[in-house]
Amino acid sequence: MSEARSALPGAEADGLVAIREMGLQGMVMLRGDLAEVAGAVREVTGADMPPTRGIVRGDGASVAWMSPDELLILCDHGAAEEFVVRLTEALAGRHHLAVNVSDARAMFALTGGRGALRDVLSKITPADMSADALKPGEMRRTRLQQVPAAIWFESETEARVICFRSVAAYVFDLLAMSARDSGPVGFHRDA
Structure with a gap:
């Protein structure tokens, strides 16, 4: 039997928010x-x-x-x-x-300012990412562009995303693209 490996070992991206594949979960x-x-x-x-x-x-x-x-x-x-x-x-x-x-799932951690974090996610999901619609301690099943995912906020500055392992690279690239420094939206405020 082969040793278990996460979907994207060590994958990280920085921009408006930091994104990290969380390893085996x-x-x-x-x-x-x-x-x-x-x-x-x-x-x-x-x-x-x-x-x-x-x-x-x-x-x-x-x-x-x-x-x-x-x-x-x-x-x-x-x-x-x-x-x-x-x-x-x-x-x-x-x-x-x-x-x-x-072993059929992958999980990502996103950290950053409250507004930036919600903006990055809002760009890629139809779900309402406002603080009133998705509070820490709530989970939302939705889509990230073309694939199903689940999102929740650990705190106002830290979120988690779960997706199928088969689309982990797609989701990571999507999150990283949405978080590029050149793409701030400013809709959700850090206040």
């Missing part, structure tokens, strides 16, 4: 009736059930609401398979699907 997709899986999620991750479009932290994992019957658990890459096993055991006899999707 554990991701577990959990599908099922969210009311029925809440106890198992809390037991395994230490996190409460996130609200609609929310992302919450637990013990060594974050849990993101992805749809009315889907959660994404973010954890250490090496722990993802253990999370799948523990969830499967905790949900035995209940209809669910727990899958390690770590």
Whole structure:
């Protein structure tokens, strides 16, 4: 078996915001009736059930609401398979699907001024990136030009983007192009 590698090891770009591929990231997709899986999620991750479009932290994992019957658990890459096993055991006899999707995804960190960060993302997604529409602690599934992605803000100056690994280079180039110093928009303010 080959050693795990992130989609774009060491990829970084600087401009209006800094962009960095985050390396190996554990991701577990959990599908099922969210009311029925809440106890198992809390037991395994230490996190409460996130609200609609929310992302919450637990013990060594974050849990993101992805749809009315889907959660994404973010954890250490090496722990993802253990999370799948523990969830499967905790949900035995209940209809669910727990899958390690770590190696099928890529994740990017974007850091910069509040306005610049939201401007860079606004140029490439139809989703409303205003501070009122997407607050820290909320996740938004959307498109980045031609591909699906998920975006959330860790803080007003730091965002995360998840995409499929197969389009990681496209998304990185798209983010880097949108963040070029020559392309400030000034729509979202840093205030």
